[in-house]
Amino acid sequence: xxxxxxxxxxxxxxxxxxxxxxxxxxxxxxxxxxxxxxxxxxxxxxxxxxxxxxxxxxxxxxxxxxxxxxxxxxxxxxxxxxxxxxxxxxxxxxxxxxxxxxxxxxxxxxxxxxxxxxxxxxxxxxxxxxxxxxxxxxxxxxxxxxxxxxxxxxxxxxxxxxxxxxxxxxxxxxxxxxxxxxxxxxxxxxxxxxxxxxxxxxxxxxxxxxxxxxxxxxxxxxxxxxxxxxxxxxxxxxxxxxxxxxxxxxxxxxxxxxxxxxxxxxxxxxxxxxxxxxxxxxxxxxxxxxxxxxxxxxxxxxxxxxxxxxxxxxxxxxxxxxxxxxxxxxxxxxxxxx
Amino acid sequence: xxxxxxxxxxxxxxxxxxxxxxxxxxxxxxxxxxxxxxxxxxxxxxxxxxxxxxxxxxxxxxxxxxxxxxxxxxxxxxxxxxxxxxxxxxxxxxxxxxxxxxxxxxxxxxxxxxxxxxxxxxxxxxxxxxxxxxxxxxxxxxxxxxxxxxxxxxxxxxxxxxxxxxxxxxxxxxxxxxxxxxxxxxxxxxxxxxxxxxxxxxxxxxxxxxxxxxxxxxxxxxxxxxxxxxxxxxxxxxxxxxxxxxxxxxxxxxxxxxxxxxxxxxxxxxxxxxxxxxxxxxxxxxxxxxxxxxxxxxxxxxxxxxxxxxxxxxxxxxxxxxxxxxxxxxxxxxxxxx
DNA sequence: TTGTATGCGTTATCAG
DNA sequence: CTGATAACGCATACAA
Numbered sequence: 001x002x003x004x005x006x007x008x009x010x011x012x013x014x015x016x017x018x019x020x021x022x023x024x025x026x027x028x029x030x031x032x033x034x035x036x037x038x039x040x041x042x043x044x045x046x047x048x049x050x051x052x053x054x055x056x057x058x059x060x061x062x063x064x065x066x067x068x069x070x071x072x073x074x075x076x077x078x079x080x081x082x083x084x085x086x087x088x089x090x091x092x093x094x095x096x097x098x099x100x101x102x103x104x105x106x107x108x109x110x111x112x113x114x115x116x117x118x119x120x121x122x123x124x125x126x127x128x129x130x131x132x133x134x135x136x137x138x139x140x141x142x143x144x145x146x147x148x149x150x151x152x153x154x155x156x157x158x159x160x161x162x163x164x165x166x167x168x169x170x171x172x173x174x175x176x177x178x179x180x181x182x183x184x185x186x187x188x189x190x191x192x193x194x195x196x197x198x199x200x201x202x203x204x205x206x207x208x209x210x211x212x213x214x215x216x217x218x219x220x221x222x223x224x225x226x227x228x229x230x231x232x233x234x235x236x237x238x239x240x241x242x243x244x245x246x247x248x249x250x251x252x253x254x255x256x257x258x259x260x261x262x263x264x265x266x267x268x269x270x271x272x273x274x275x276x277x278x279x280x281x282x283x284x285x286x287x288x289x290x291x292x293x294x295x296x297x298x299x300x301x302x303x304x305x306x307x308x309x310x311x312x313x314x315x316x317x318x319x320x321x322x323x324x325x326x327x328x329x330x331x332x333x334x335x336x337x338x
Numbered sequence: 339x340x341x342x343x344x345x346x347x348x349x350x351x352x353x354x355x356x357x358x359x360x361x362x363x364x365x366x367x368x369x370x371x372x373x374x375x376x377x378x379x380x381x382x383x384x385x386x387x388x389x390x391x392x393x394x395x396x397x398x399x400x401x402x403x404x405x406x407x408x409x410x411x412x413x414x415x416x417x418x419x420x421x422x423x424x425x426x427x428x429x430x431x432x433x434x435x436x437x438x439x440x441x442x443x444x445x446x447x448x449x450x451x452x453x454x455x456x457x458x459x460x461x462x463x464x465x466x467x468x469x470x471x472x473x474x475x476x477x478x479x480x481x482x483x484x485x486x487x488x489x490x491x492x493x494x495x496x497x498x499x500x501x502x503x504x505x506x507x508x509x510x511x512x513x514x515x516x517x518x519x520x521x522x523x524x525x526x527x528x529x530x531x532x533x534x535x536x537x538x539x540x541x542x543x544x545x546x547x548x549x550x551x552x553x554x555x556x557x558x559x560x561x562x563x564x565x566x567x568x569x570x571x572x573x574x575x576x577x578x579x580x581x582x583x584x585x586x587x588x589x590x591x592x593x594x595x596x597x598x599x600x601x602x603x604x605x606x607x608x609x610x611x612x613x614x615x616x617x618x619x620x621x622x623x624x625x626x627x628x629x630x631x632x633x634x635x636x637x638x639x640x641x642x643x644x645x646x647x648x649x650x651x652x653x654x655x656x657x658x659x660x661x662x663x664x665x666x667x668x669x670x671x672x673x674x675x676x
Numbered sequence: 677t678t679g680t681a682t683g684c685g686t687t688a689t690c691a692g
Numbered sequence: 693c694t695g696a697t698a699a700c701g702c703a704t705a706c707a708a
Contacts, residue, residue, distance in 0.1 A: 008685080048453045095401065263669075285624075354679080356679085357703080361704095393702095396703070
């Protein structure tokens, strides 16, 4: 098996200098005759330029990193598609790393990316408190970084997120329109600002409609996972229902809740309306379909990508992009029982 | 902002040669005193070695590619976790690329990886006929490749897959045990060998139990997607039900079917038992929970990774690993109505 | 054990 | 427009 052709091989075969070949490859000055000659030689040799060598010479990496708690998360998966779309036609690859594997949190691979400068930029999805060290490293190293839907307040890096407060208000209006007045909210993780904003929006929206909503109607699942939603259902449904509508802090919780509720013969939405946030795909593939407020995940991924690439090439100021969320009313909400 | 430290900087500061520093970094011969000296200098300078330069010198890339139709697929997502686990502690990164974005099939990014030798190895998940060109390129370039659950017969590269025929038989026995005798099967894409094997196993299993199963009981969805399952439900349920149990070629189809069926008040499993294949997470989070035959996706990912890494370093013969699938009986199957 | 010199494949600089 | 030549940062024979 003979050695792979390099730029030098091409130059030699064509009887020109390597500089000329390089210029040809990158679209610089080169005479028409040499141009056709080179295209032939390259085709004959099957030459491909080495991305590694090119990146070394250019001082870049040719890829960005994307990290998230778990790549199994359907929300993230949608975002990822958006990022991939944004990357298409940009000759930049995507490196992926889950922070939590087999239940163990280990950010060291990503720290490795950052320290060893393996990536030109970094997208951190859905970060929480524990991602602070990661963020700090990225900032310290001056690595272009964008956070998507961070679940904390963040400065120093680009942020792409949604208006969770408005989303809460959208749900409030939807439930008020249906005629509900006895409504409860089940929160996510304790320190989640997303959960807090969604609740705040809900309260504000209900207040505007003249519906009172006291703190005894606020429960907590302490998690974003479906299991927790099912667990909450177990405790809530153990006692007689005092509410006609339940707002879960996200879709996963809502789906977990519905699964448990249906198992125990609670009729949704006849007895109880249920709503969530995010609009993960499963919500549309259960019965009844889950009413929710959608995050435009793909658009967010696109935006994150665009901002990151622009930061890598030129300089642009710190971006803070906020997308609206959109109510998707399906079958899990209906007028309350009389 | 001063220039980044290189191996030369370290060597100079420590008053040794670059070779020594390199050896220190890679665990070669170096005296104890120099060793401690270097560790101090490196810490003080905050030196990190460049992955790019190292890879250029070593003639490797330090990362593998993973590709699939769509990274949104929950089946793939589980596999991906397994791959990530297998990669952990191997100082190898993972590049990801979906073949189909916005509904357009475009393998060129992956072809770019292969031709430009951007990756040390490639994992192709769930490949179909249209991935043949990709596979061919990989083989031509001599790139270590493993296919996971290919939906065709494949030679020339490593294969990690499941025993779909046995899975079909497992479903057959399960339904026979419950007392079903009027059973139908809804196939996936036309040329899918997985779908064919699952059907073959089902028929064989039923035959062994003395249950007849004619070709009029075989339908086709021509797809693996939930929408198709719902579409199939629409046509099947338009006529009076002649069957008591339905086996869908995979979980996504089954979930789509169930969603539609429940919407139109078909009681599952009271009127009709439904089963699928794969065991995607959603199957456990709908009501009734979906009876299915599980693929051990994480283990498959691990195996694919291990085989690939071994192929990259040493030479190992062509592997063909087959995992058993495992019946997960949940609530969507029950004895037939009397 | 250690230091030197060379190679890895490109790009960029700068005289021709 | 073109062709040497110097980076790019590291690994590794080979000589010391």
